[in-house]
Amino acid sequence: MPNRLSQATSPYLLQHADNPVHWHEWGEAAFAEAKQREVPILLSVGYAACHWCHVMAHESFEDEQVAAVMNEHFVPVKVDREERPDVDAVYMQATQAMTGQGGWPMTCLLTPAGEPFYCGTYFPRTQFLSLLQAISEVWSERREEILTGAEQITRRLREATEAATDPGNPNDPGAPRAQVPDETMLASAVGRLAAHADTRHGGFGSSPKFPPSMTLEHLLRHHARTGSEAALELVNRTCTAMAHGGIYDQLAGGFARYSVDAAWVVPHFEKMLYDNALLLRVYLHWYQTTGDPLARRVVGETAEFLLREMRTPEGAFAASLDADTDGVEGLTYVWTPAQLAEVLGAADGARAAELLGVTESGTFEGGASTLQMMAEPPPEWPAWREALLTARARRPQPARDDKVVTSWNGLVIAALAEAGALLEEPEWVEAATACAELLLAAHTQHPTTAQGQVRVLRASREGRPGEPAGVADDYGNLAEGLLALHQATGQMQWLNAAGEILSSAVDQFSAPGGGFYDTATDAERLVLRLQGVTDNAEPCGTSSLAGALLTYSALTGTRREEAERALATGARTVSADPRFAGWFLAVAEAAVAGPLQVAVVGEDASAREMLAVARAATSPGLVLAAGPDTTHPLLEGRGLVGGRSAAYVCRGFTCDLPVTSVADLRRQLAGGPN
Template sequence: MANRLSDATSPYLLQHADNPVHWQEWGEEAFAEARRRDVPVLLSVGYAACHWCHVMAHESFEDDAVAAAMNDGFVSVKVDREERPDVDSVYMTATTAMTGQGGWPMTCFLTPDGEPFFCGTYYPRPQFLQLLAAVGEAWTQRREEVLRSSANITNALAGMSAAGPAAPIDDGAVSDAVNTLAGDFDPANGGFGTAPKFPPSMVLEFLLRHHARTGEPDALRMAEHTCEAMARGGMYDQLAGGFARYSVDAEWVVPHFEKMLYDNAQLLRAYLHLHRATGSSLAARVARETADFLLTDMLTEEGAFASALDADADGVEGLTYAWTPDQLAEVLGPDDGARAAEALSVTEAGTFEHGTSTLQLRSDPDPQWWAEVRSRLLAARAGRPQPARDDKVVTAWNGLAVAALTEAGTILGEPSYLDAARACAEFLVGIHLVDGRLRRASRHGSVGSAAAVAADHGDLAEGLLALHQATGDPRWLDRAGGLLETALARFGDGAGGFFDVADDAERLITRPKDATDNVEPSGQSSLAGALLTYGALTGSTRHRDAADAAIAAAGGIVGQAPRFAGWTLAVAEAALTGPLQVAVVGTDDDAAALARTVRSSPSPGLVMTAGEPDAPGAPLLADRPLVDGRSAAYVCRGFVCDRPVISTADLEQRLARGTA
């Protein structure tokens, strides 16, 4: 046998293509070999930007002695969790159930039928060698015990996929969620809980929407404080824009340096909405810089967006990003270097490792001076070793980017952002839709074989619906409708919620289903949001009913752990407020001014279509004529419309009824 990863499309798998381990990709061939050899499957799951995945690779998978033990006693399978989130979900559930925690790299030992009997995460080389010997001994000497254990674990996993009790998420439920979040809030540093701190992107969106609907000051206070603290700290790239994965400390000083597309797309949207709600210049700056980061560092040749930038460069975490006072002086000269060190919290002792510091910007320096300094430091940083880029294009995360860049283009008045969103959407619907069914990922313009999961359908539909509202192009509404029809037909759980995979997807030991919003919207909540928006844009009560049922299906999570139901709560706020539908008829400057007024509203239940009266494929524009030949706006609630208005002042008054 030999390593079989050289033909993989995943950058993560290709990182392991030269290992002495006889890796195989996930598939029936690997399990058939395990049955033939009568050995367990060793499943290793990670992703390309994962720091500890690199560490375990260098310590163990590149080591001949470790590889020999793996090759002799196991069939070893590598999985990119971003390419196969269904496989990752099933075995991560098993890992957390067995150990009380999860993470990557994930290490699982399976029977040849795929049933797990021992799971963990990262193991240093000595412990990993001991584990391989112990698992091999258990498999050969205590087989019946191992099989009983794996059967029990598999049965337990099946029970975890059962639909939980539905509970409508009404005004009382969202108010209770705000109060619970207030109890977890860190008043000194922003964010929720203690270290490590992850950016609470979806919770921020919920709090902003709740404030827009109710005027609740605590919701806005928590969102503002958290957004400012993250943007001022080391987790935000003060030179190039964009956010790192999380902060290892409670003060947002030292990040885990990998940059993920899904984080930056969601945070871009949150900062845009904070700017819209408050006029914050900081929020506007961070939104613009984050959008620029996506277009500069994450854009692929095909016009879509790469998955991640690595945490490491030349095997050293943070090497690209950390500075000393002497390094600043070397680039800027002694005076500006000292001034920059003070402005950026770069100390002699260091805030990171080996006397280096992450860059923070706790207050705004002189804009002209800072613009020049930032440019010079960024140019100098470009000469350092750079982190590798995982240029795999993931459907769901690109859908999030389409939605965020579309709104950045309209809210910030920057056409290049909207153009980038449109180009990405064109690529996704042209390449990732194959024979009417969506695929999970592509690389270098070649789509992979893995089927799309629920979140791919929901997030891409969300992005396409945002594009339709920004451009009036009916193609995007039609494409979104097709994705949602597939989701309704193939992913439903029969109780209002959604499984993560379709009913005709590859059969795993259990059909994964997770309604929690963790680092990105769950498949269920992403579909709920897209269904709600589509129903409002088209008047489809079927889609609205499906959205309401999906929201209610997560009611138990909202009541127990609102920090892990952020997008569900954000969608619930839109449902409680809307639908607030606005049709802007006309294509002249007056129509553009009316459309800008609509987009300035923070109402979470608002949808809009703009274009010619009775434009085909745009239900909101049907039977809504110009007013005495002039462009006009029709404000409707549930397709019951007020009299049309032609002035932006009158439109503002009408829209104010949809907010606090």
Template sequence: MTARGNTLGGSTSPYLRQHADNPVHWQEWGVEALAEAARRDVPILLSIGYAACHWCHVMAHESFDSDEVAAALNDDFVCIKVDREERPDLDAVYMSATVAMTGQGGWPMTCFLTPDGRPFFCGTYYPKEGFLQLISAVKQTWRERRADVEQASDEIAGELRAMSGGLPGGGPPVDPRLCDAAVAAVLRDEDTERGGFGAAPKFPPSMVAEALLRNYERTGSQRVLDAVRRAGTAMARGGIYDQLAGGFARYSVDSAWVVPHFEKMLYDNALLLRFYSHWARRTGDPLARRIADETARFIIGELGTGGMFASSLDADADGVEGLTYAWTPAQLREVLGDEAYWAASLFGVTEAGTFEHGSSVLQLRTDPDDRHRFERVRAALLAARARRPQPGRAALVVTAWNGLAITALIEASVALDEPEYSDAATVCARELLLLHLVDGRLRRASLGGVVGDSAAILEDYAALITAMCGLYQLTGARSWLTTATGLLDTVLDRFADPGQPGRWFDTADDAEVLVLRPADPLDGATPSGASSIAEALQLAAHLTGDPRYAAAADATLASATPVLAKVPRSGGHWLAVAEAAVRGPIQIAVACDPTDSALLAAARRLAPGGAVVIGGAVDSSELLTGRDRVGGRDAAYVCRGRVCDLPVTTVENLVVTLEGSV
């Protein structure tokens, strides 16, 4: 019996739909595909990627569009395509296998599995000829050395299960010394010349930068703030940032932030928006303010879809990476005429080029001497760029990444005093709950207003709970907190390890059973599920006073001490949450009319990262129980953990009180 043809046309994944016309008989992961492999007694080819992935497109064009490759696959394999954005649980399992077998991972991921899902050979990108040779070798091995395949897959599955322990429960509480040691270790890896951390390729250190800002707020360390400034400035002025339209690319292929990998991901821009907004709020830096504003507008304008936000913009346009974004001096002259030389000097466009084929990626290493001239030039270049082929947009709406965007837009709204951003955050949260909350449980993703079947994982719940805690603080609407705590109770019931308090699984206890149940504690391109739920628990504990949340938050952070002690750059979000925790976190309750209170606005602007800020009438929330205006004036009550200061009624006194809360 042969495969039943390519069935991806009805998928809710834009990545899978990109492969719906391949001659390869792709199927989605599920019971039917696995059953077919068992019935036919053939191995599974599992290919995992995502819609904006450049090398996924290359392999698709070279191999999966090839009739020759399809003929080699269709009769002897069940071919399964997985979108890592829709099924991060599957991606985590088989990425672990790929890294274990090859020493590295990435996408496209190419795995060969037994019919019951055990991996026996894994890799990443293969050129067509190499892929055909691999297919032939796997066929021969499956036919002639089946016992060896079964033994190898058993051993690999066993090793993966042994590696999947995650963080053990227990451990000492986090304290300031641990945080300071983690920060010192991170700073030892700083590239003080070019900004950021480590060598090429350089990924935006959004979570680490946020943690460093929080450490600076606690310690006042100028060295820490300087590292924040160097990283933030280098990214904002380099080619990784779109100097014409705003928004950050995925990473820089070089150490100087010049040439990006051009895909633009929602999660990167959300995390960076949170950081730049916080930096702007804390220091007033004009570059930070501009980048925060432009990034917020990029998210809303370019990624907005049905009130929510799409996952990414592609790296390619017309199959060419960077086609939309790179410029030559001749192209500048064609658009700008006599102003081309000025623009080339400003944007770093050279005759030799900084990218491919003599083209350059725009940088903005110094501010223009004439802002009006700059805006005129930028508008002309944007108009010309709009006539070029444009990168595709992957319109998949991912719960976790939208949660990150909501939180970032709230931060931007406060930092820039821009209600448009908080309005966008509110609309996104409402639409997300209407579509993705099904029978009390969250789903991972949707496309075009149709929610997918994939269950949400821990990071989805955590990011959305944190976002709704933020909306509750901003609006005072009790419904946000009620929904957040309802979801948090589901997390406690379904994702926590009952035998080890503080340990979390990435999938629910009633989720599909895979080769292993993932429980990865390390932060990657996005915060890990475990570090994210630590933040959500911490916020909910102080907004509700519920001791269950406080105990779970403490246990979760205590489990992360090995990460902070040994690999702090892989625990940027853990460190940010820990920094908030060692300060209490700080809680500011302002007795006031929240629609018109200068003291409440100041509290939001001055609050350190991770603080809880709430405003309203006496007894309107747990933090305002028994707390009223003082002498007819708005009053701010500042607490650090269970220790509170006397109420203050002026912004000046609030500044003094917060400066003393270290």
């Protein structure tokens, strides 16, 4: 019989709807029952593409004996971390504080007030059952000790949170205060990143190795601003190694979440939407900087992957593809020499095996190999790739988590809009437009009064919005995507929508010392109200809003101060370890470079050519305005010059004379004299 999860919008929660565990979704009903029954909450947090989440589900949550203990002695609550990142962040902080590490599945025992008193991650069935029985006994016999301990744990977590985000005493002029990262701090960050770089395989650190997408973006922007060859070399080495490695899907395009080894050979096979959105933009900018055909190929294949495998019928993009297929990790993706020969024939199969690093002994389990690109592909490669893709499509396929997450779709809009405009791929811009239309229609709630504000929801599925409110990065990344789409299309509706979303975010999420809380002022009150200042797999709320506010300020002349105050809150993370401040640093590069505002007036071939030249510029502070709508702040009062299309260039709030030729525009963008 289905439990309370049967009406959930999250595919991850729906996977547990037939468990014998009497699961609740996170909410008031679960806590009311815990208070009424006087039992703890058993909180289990995971996500659909998580391998060990599936393992624990099969071992424990589908087991009648384990379920009986959970149901009798606890109120079980299941949370999709992708749908409720606020809940996940609070209890992940508790888990890391108690155990020194974190991960998913995350298992936490809470008092009926939501205060944690025991946390862990994956537990094998026997250990989990013993833990449940032990906790039940202690709760029965020494409950007051548990409640007191939970209060102390929560108080210490709250104190640690406040200390980590304290910008200094604004009433004490002598107190040190965080500053926007400056040229010295940015240069130091590059040097420290180089010290952690893997000079053989690219990336940073050893294994497991995650694609450092935001750090690569920061390094590309630093090179564009300063000409630093050291920064560009870090990008060249890492982007080349990842594109040739098993972490990149050599057949279908797109990147897996991480590599289990230092050489990018064996991925953890799930594909996350945010990784592919961020990396698509990185490889686009790498191509823009170097002209490397490898970068162009990866951009094209990754965009194809997003449109072919991740797009939903409603026009947005699904959250992830599972690591497992029929419970076996990598089943869809790995090959043996015999399997290649079966598809391509003996001769071409042997050549393909050499090209793709497929050996008799294998690089993965059971003698199979992941696919790498060991050399430049021969002329036959497109035909081989098509044949292998067709054969792979006949294999069992990984499940897809088809919920639509606002934040991650905002990142996709930005990547597809920018790539489509620069590379003249209108289908990509059209896909970004359709996604933006869906998000604004289904994921935003508009005010009913003049004093109201736009509210953003976290996720939807099959066009049906979920209940969870958007968190700060939903607002920041959606605004980022809309601003990129505005610059790709020239349509004012996207700029206006971004402005409304940012205005709401500033009012609802601002923290007293600068930056932004993860949750809105009127959001559900959790035991902690966090302010994320660390970029991990994706931009945190504060850095995402800082980036969108900075771009908006360059386009409109407003909100730059709020962007800079948000950037300042990331300075401590930059100083502690720049690997965890990638988007803060990327945005800071744009702030230090200052806005490079380019407005193109006209609609003829000359205007289109000037716009293409402006798009090709690599300044991290570049913003573009073009189109017939003269209400745009950068177009207002600017017209044709002598009846000819013209470009107006302003750098750091100082404007050059308008130009009417491509050659003169190139000179101005390069910093030449008027």
